[in-house]
Amino acid sequence: MRRRLMKSSDCDASFFSPENEQGMRLRWEFARQTLNEMNQWLFDENGQVGIYDATNSTKTRRRFVREYLENLGIRVLFLESIVNDERIVEQNILATKLNSPDYRDRDAEYAVRDFKNRLRNYERANEAITEDEGCSYVKIIDGGKKFVLYNLKGHLQSKIVSYLTSVHIIPRLIYLSRHGESEWNVTGQLGGDPPITRRGEAYAKRLSEFLQREFRGRSPPTVWCSQLRRTWLTVRHIPTDICICWRSLNEINAGICEGMTYEQIKRELPDVWEARKADKLRYRYPGGESYLDVIHRVEPIILEIERQTKPLLIVAHNAIIRSIYAFFKGLKQEQVPYVDIPLHTLICLRTRPYGCDERRYKLLRDEVPLDRARTPEPSDSESHPAATSLSPASSCGVAERVWFDDIESIP
Numbered sequence: 001m002r003r004r005l006m007k008s009s010d011c012d013a014s015f016f017s018p019e020n021e022q023g024m025r026l027r028w029e030f031a032r033q034t035l036n037e038m039n040q041w042l043f044d045e046n047g048q049v050g051i052y053d054a055t056n057s058t059k060t061r062r063r064f065v066r067e068y069l070e071n072l073g074i075r076v077l078f079l080e081s082i083v084n085d086e087r088i089v090e091q092n093i094l095a096t097k098l099n100s101p102d103y104r105d106r107d108a109e110y111a112v113r114d115f116k117n118r119l120r121n122y123e124r125a126n127e128a129i130t131e132d133e134g135c136s137y138v139k140i141i142d143g144g145k146k147f148v149l150y151n152l153k154g155h156l157q158s159k160i161v162s163y164l165t166s167v168h169i170i171p172r173l174i175y176l177s178r179h180g181e182s183e184w185n186v187t188g189q190l191g192g193d194p195p196i197t198r199r200g201e202a203y204a205k206r207l208s209e210f211l212q213r214e215f216r217g218r219s220p221p222t223v224w225c226s227q228l229r230r231t232w233l234t235v236r237h238i239p240t241d242i243c244i245c246w247r248s249l250n251e252i253n254a255g256i257c258e259g260m261t262y263e264q265i266k267r268e269l270p271d272v273w274e275a276r277k278a279d280k281l282r283y284r285y286p287g288g289e290s291y292l293d294v295i296h297r298v299e300p301i302i303l304e305i306e307r308q309t310k311p312l313l314i315v316a317h318n319a320i321i322r323s324i325y326a327f328f329k330g331l332k333q334e335q336v337p338y339v340d341i342p343l344h345t346l347i348c349l350r351t352r353p354y355g356c357d358e359r360r361y362k363l364l365r366d367e368v369p370l371d372r373a374r375t376p377e378p379s380d381s382e383s384h385p386a387a388t389s390l391s392p393a394s395s396c397g398v399a400e401r402v403w404f405d406d407i408e409s410i411p
Contacts, residue, residue, distance in 0.1 A: 011102055012114050012117075013114050013115070013117035013118040013120075013121060016118050016121040016122065017121045017124075018121065018124055018125040031054060031061070031064070031065075034052065034054065035052065035065065035068055035069070038050040038052060039069075039072060039074075042074065043072075049156070050074075052065065055122060056078070057122055057125060057126045057127065058125060058126070058127050059127050059133060062078060062129065062133060062135065063133070066135055075136075075153065075154065075157075076135060076136065077136045077137065077138065077152075077157050077160065078135055078136065078138070079137070079138050079140065079164070080128070080129050080137060080138070080139045080140070081139075081140045082128070082139060082140070082141045082142070083141075083142055083143065084141070084142055085142045085143075088142060088143050088169075089119070091169070092169070092353075093111070093112050093115050093116070094108075094112070095169075095352070095353050096353045096354070097111055097112075097115050098111050098112075103115075131150055131151075134151075135151065136150065136151045136152055136153055136157060137149075137150050137151070138150075138152075138160075138161060138164060140164060143168065143169050144164075144165070144167070144168050144169075147161075147164070147165060149161060162303065163303065163306070166303045166304075166306040166307045167306045168306070168307075168309065169353065170309050171350065171351055171352060172308060172309060172310065172311060172312070172350075172351055173221070173311040173312070173348060173349070173350055173351075174305065174308075174311075174312050174314070174328065174348075174349040174350075174351065174356075175211075175221065175311070175312065175313040175314065175346055175347065175348055175349075176314050176316075176321050176324060176325055176341075176346075176347040176349065177207065177234075177313070177314070177315050177321070177345070177346045177347065178315070178316065178317060178318060178321055178341060178342075178343050178344075178345075179196065179200065179225075179230040179231045179233070179234040179315055179316070179317065180196040180197070180199065180200025180201060180202070180203035180204050180207075180230070180233070180234045180343070180344065181196060181197045181199045181200040181203065181343055181344070182194045182195065182196050182197065182200060182230040183195060183196075183197055185197075185200075185343065187261070188261040188262065188263070189259050189260065189261055190254040190257055190258060190259065190260055190261070190262075191251060191252075191253065191254045191257075191258040191259065192258060192259055193228050193229055193230070194229075194230060195229060195230065195233060196230050196233045196234060199344075199364065200230070200233070200234065201233070202364060203234065203343075203344045203363060203364045204233065204234045204235070204236065204237055205237055206344075206363040206364055207234065207235075207237075207238065207315075207346065207363060208237035208238045208239070210346065210361065210363055211238055211313065212239065215311070219241070219310065220238070220239055220240045220241065221240065221310065221311035221312055221313045222240065222241070222242045222244075222308065222310055222311070222312050222313070223235050223238055223240045223242065223243040223244070223312075223313045223315070224243075224244050224245075224246055224249065224312065224313070224314045224315070224316075225243070225244075225245055225246070225249065225314070225315045225316065226245065226246060226247070226250045226251070226315075226316050226317060226320070227245045227246070227247050227249075227250055228250055228251065228317075231245075231249070231315045231316060231317070232245060234315050235313070235315050238313070240313075246301060248297055248298060248300065248301050249298070249301065249314070249316040249317070249320050250316075250317070250320075251316075251317035251318070251319060251320065252288070252289050252291070252293075252294050252317070252318075252319040252320075253285065253288040253289040254285045254288050254289075255284075255285035255286045255287030255288025255289070256269075256285065256286045256287050256288070257269070257272065257285050257286075257288065258288070262377050272285070272286065276377075280337040280338075281333060281334055281336065281337055291319060291322075291323075291336055292333070294319045294320065294323055295323050295333065295336065298320060298323050298324060301324070302324065302327050305324070318341055319337075321341045321347075322336050322337065322339045322341055325339055325341065325347065325349075326339060328349050328351070328356050329349075329355070329356070329358070330355060342362075344362065344363055344365075345360055345361065345362050345363070346360070346361040346363055347359075347360050347361075348360070348361065
C-alpha cells in the first residue's frame with residue numbers, strides 16, 4: 001500500500017522515524033486505506049481470512065485496528081514476532097530485504113545498513129503486546145524457538161497456531177514424484193492397488209540413482225510414500241535412514257468407479273461423467289472422494305512437511321502430488337485438479353522466504369504421455385478455464401525441465 005500510494009519505492013529509514021511527523025501521518029493514512037480494502041474484500045468478495053501485514057507496534061495502533069475490525073464483527077488475532085538473536089536478524093535481511101522493492105536499485109551494503117536503521121526506529125517506538133490490552137495474540141520468539149499464546153478463541157485461531165508452530169525459516173529441498181508406471185496406468189483403470197510395470201521399475205531405479213548422485217557424501221533424504229504398493233515399489237531401491245508409508249498419501253478414492261476406465265464411466269455412468277466434468281474440484285465420486293476431500297486429507301501432511309528441516313522425498317499419486325504442489329506454489333484450489341504432474345518426472349522445490357523455486361527432472365523419457373493414452377478424464381483439457389496456462393513455465397512459476405538423453409530405450 002505504501003509503495004503504491006507514494007508511487008515510489010525510494011523510501012529510506014528516516015520515513016519510519018517517530019520524529020518524522022509527515023511520515024507518521026502518511027503511515028496512519030496507509031493503515032486506514034489498507035483496512036478499508038481488506039474490509040471490502042472480506043465482505044464484497046466473499047473473503048474468509050484477511051492478513052493485515054503491518055508493524056502495529058504501538059498500543060494505540062493495535063487498539064485502532066482492533067476496534068475498526070471488531071465493530072464490523074471480525075475476530076482479530078495479533079501475531080508478534082520478537083527476535084533477540086542477531087544472527088536471525090542478519091539472515092532475514094539477507095534473505096528477504098535485498099530483493100525488496102525498497103532496495104531494488106541499491107547495493108547490498110546500503111540495504112543492510114538502511115534496514116537496520118529502520119529497525120532501530122521501530123524499536124524506539126515499540127510497545128510489546130500485553131495481556132491488559134484484552135486481545136488475542138501469539139508471540140513468536142526467535143523464529144519459532146518459543147511461543148506465547150493468549151486469549152485464543154475458536155477453531156480457526158487454533159488452526160493458525162498449529163500452522164505457526166510447524167513452520168520455520170530454514171531453507172530446504174522437497175522432492176515430489178508420482179509412482180512409476182503401474183499396470184493400471186497402462187490399462188487406464190482408476191485406483192486399485194496394482195504393481196508397477198517394467199517401465200515403472202526402470203523409473204524406480206533411475207530415481208534411486210539420481211538421488212544417490214545428488215546426495216553423494218551427504219545424508220540421504222527422508223522418504224515418504226503412500227500405503228499402496230506402486231509407491232513403495234517405486235522407493236524400495238532408495239537408500240535412506242527413514243521411510244514412512246502414510247495412509248493420508250493414498251490416491252483419491254474413486255468409489256464405485258474404482259477399477260473402471262474413463263471410457264467406461266462415460267459410457268456406463270454418464271451422470272457421474274458429466275457431474276465431474278462440471279465441477280472437478282468439488283464433485284465427489286459416489287462412495288468415494290472429491291479433490292476437495294483430498295485437499296483436506298493432506299492438510300496434516302502439509303503441516304508435517306513444514307516441520308521438516310532435512311531434504312524430503314514424497315512419492316505418491318496424481319491427486320496427492322497436485323494438492324501438495326499447489327500449496328507450496330500458492331495456486332488456487334480451483335487450479336489443483338489441472339496441474340500437470342506427469343509420470344516419471346521428479347519435481348524439486350527449494351523453499352525460500354516468499355515461495356519456492358522449482359526444477360523438474362524427466363528421469364525416464366516416455367514415447368507418449370503414459371496415462372493419457374486413453375479417454376481423457378473430465379475437464380482435463382487445455383480448453384477448460386482453470387486449466388489454461390498451468391504449465392510449470394507459466395503461472396506455476398519458472399521451471400527448468402532437465403532431460404537425461406543417455407537413458408536406454410526400454411520397450
